[in-house]
Amino acid sequence: MTDAPLPRPVLASGFDIPANVVVVDHPLVQHKLTRLREAATSTAGFRRLTRELSLLLAYEATRDLPLEMEQIETPLEPMTAPKLSGKKLCFVSILRAGNGILDGMLDLVPAARVGHIGLYRDPKTLQPVEYYVKLPEDMAERVCIAVDPMLATGHSAAAAIERLKRSGANAIVFVCLLSVPEGLRTLCAAHPDVKIVTASIDRELDGHGYIRPGLGDAGDRLFGTR
Template identity: 50%
Template sequence: MENVFIMDHPLIQHKISIIRNKNTGTNEFRKLIEEIAILMGYEALRDLPLEDVTVETPIETCQSPMISGKKLAVVPVLRAGLGMVNGITTLVPSAKIGHIGLYRDPVTHEPHEYYCKLPDPIEQRQIVLVDPMLATGGSAVAAVDFIKQHGGKNIKCMFIIAAPEGMERLHKAHPDVQIYIGHLDRELNENAYICPGLGDAGDRIFGTK
C-alpha cells in the first residue's frame, strides 16, 4: 500500500510489547510512548529537505547540510497525542506545535472537533500528526480534513498501534498522506477497541480512568 509504512525496528517492537502489558505503570508507559515516538520520528523524517549552509569548524569553513524551509509542525490529536510530542521535538527542537481536539461520539464512534489551533503559515510546513492509536480511523480522517481545510498540504501521520480498518479508511480518504505505524494489530472489537491493543492510551499516559 503506497504511502503506508509499518515499522519493523526491533527496538520499536520491544517497547510496544512493554506498553501492551496491563501491569506497565503510568510513568513507564508515558516514557516509552515518548521513546517510541523518537524512534518512529527518526524513520518518518528521513526525507526532510536539506540545504547547504556555511559552517566554520575549528579547522576551516565548509558547506554543510541543514534542514531547509519553514519549521516542522507537530500536531497531536488531543489528548493522547500529547504523549508523542516530546519525542518529535527531541529530534527537531525548533518544531512548532499545533493542537487538534476531537471527541468520539459514544454511540456512533464518529469524531467531533472541539479545538483546532495550527502554526501559521501552515501551508509551508511539513506537518506531523501524532496519535498513539489508529482505531476506526474516524478521528484521523477528521484531523487530516481539518489540517487541509486550514491550508496544510505536506502531511505525515504517526500511530504507535493501528487496526487494519483504520489504516484502510485513512489511506482511502487521504491517499496523499504518509502513514507511519509502529505495529499493525489484528482487528477492532465490537466496542471499536484495537485488539490486542493496549487499552485506552490517554488513560494510561495521564493516569486517569
C-alpha cells in the same frame, strides 16, 4: 552467530500494506512497544515508553525533510554542509492522547511549532466530533506531522487531517503507535497522499472500536484515568 530473521511487527494476517504506510520494525521500537502493551506497566512507565517510542518513530517520520547546503567553518577548514530547508516543522497533537507522543517528538526537534486539534469519538456512532483547534500560521509552508497513539476506526485521524488541509497544510505525515486494517483503509481512502508511520498493524477492532490485541486506552494509561 547466524542472524535470525526479524519477526514482522504486523499482527493482521492477509492484509496488504498500502504503499504510503511504513511499519517501523526496528528492534528497539518493537521491544519498547511490547513493554508498552503489558497490562502491568505502570502509568509512569507507560509515559516514559511512549515518549521513547515517539522519538524513535520521529526519525522515520522526518526521513524525507528537504535539505539545502550552506557554507560553514569547521575547526579545521571551510566546507559545504546540509541543513534543513524552509520553515520549521509543525507537530500537531490530536487531543488528548496525542500529547503523549508530542513530548518525545519535541525532544528530537525542540524548535518545531506545535498545534492541537481536539476530537472525541461519539460512543454510539464512533464518529469524530471536533471541539478545539489551534494551529500555527503559514501551515502551507510547513511539513506537518500529526500524532495520535492509536489509529482505530480511522475517522478521527481522517477528520484531523482534513482540518489540517483546510488550514493550508499540504505536506502531512501521520504517526501512530498502533493501527489496524480498518483504520488504515479509512485513512488511506480519505487521504492517499498522506504518509502513515506506525509501529504495528494489529489484528482487528472489536465491537467497541478498541484495537485487538492493542494496549488498552492510550489516553487513560497515559494520564492515569479510567
